[in-house]
Amino acid sequence: MKIALFDPSTAGSAVISMVAGPGKIRGLAALALTGLLLVPLAAIPADPHAGHGQEAAADSRHPIPLDAREKNFLLSEMREFLAVSQHILAASQAGDMKAVAAAARSVGLKAHRDDFTNPASIVQGIRKKAPQEFLPLGKATHAGFDEIADIAEQIGDKDAVNNLLADNMRRCVACHAGYRVADGH
Numbered sequence: 020m021k022i023a024l025f026d027p028s029t030a031g032s033a034v035i036s037m038v039a040g041p042g043k044i045r046g047l048a049a050l051a052l053t054g055l056l057l058v059p060l061a062a063i064p065a066d067p068h069a070g071h072g073q074e075a076a077a078d079s080r081h082p083i084p085l086d087a088r089e090k091n092f093l094l095s096e097m098r099e100f101l102a103v104s105q106h107i108l109a110a111s112q113a114g115d116m117k118a119v120a121a122a123a124r125s126v127g128l129k130a131h132r133d134d135f136t137n138p139a140s141i142v143q144g145i146r147k148k149a150p151q152e153f154l155p156l157g158k159a160t161h162a163g164f165d166e167i168a169d170i171a172e173q174i175g176d177k178d179a180v181n182n183l184l185a186d187n188m189r190r191c192v193a194c195h196a197g198y199r200v201a202d203g204h
């Protein structure tokens with residue numbers, strides 16, 4: 020079993036392969052997330068199916084008060100993240116590294132540079148309304164996709180691609196555990 024430990028708030032990830040039994044995996048995943056956090060660990064259920072009743076009663080995620088335009092922008096980016104993650108996995112399984120790289124590059128940091136450098140971008144508007152960790156985590160997620168594209172192009176190894184995708188998707192999980200768009204926005 021390969022486990023990747025990394026700091027989800029930075030783009031560079033150190034991939035450490037180790038042997039671990041199933042019991043250890045959850046602890047290690049939690050450990051990897053603690054490096055980040057930002058997000059209260061209690062918000063990340065060890066068993067994703069546990070505690071739904073509790074969640075329905077109280078949503079402890081930090082609400083971000085976005086206007087309609089910002090919300091639409093954020094959520095469409097998110098749906099793109101999901102679609103691209105699916106494309107990467109399917110292409111990587113099919114051994115099509117060119118398609119992996121193209122999909123990953125389309126949501127990479129380079130492709131979204133303007134969002135992060137232009138002070139008038141919607142992303143900068145969202146940044147001002149969100150806790151300060153929010154944007155770096157999003158930026159690191161974009162950069163993580165560039166890393167996947169680089170590995171697909173340079174190494175072309177399916178396992179390396181899939182491990183990096185799994186690493187990068189911890190950022191999705193961590194951010195979703197901690198933040199939401201505020202009600203009525």
Ligand code: HEC
Nearest residue numbers: 094097098100101153156157160190191194195198199200
């Ligand atoms: C920096 C924070 C952050 C990161 C990183 C992040 N998301 Fe999100 N995502 C959000 C927020 C906030 C919402 C809105 C959740 C809510 O209001 O309940 C959201 C919503 C979504 C939705 C629902 C979209 C809709 O139309 O309602 C999808 C799908 C999604 N994210 C996929 C992803 C995937 C896949 C990744 C990783 C590749 C990812 N997200 C990474 C913050 C993030």
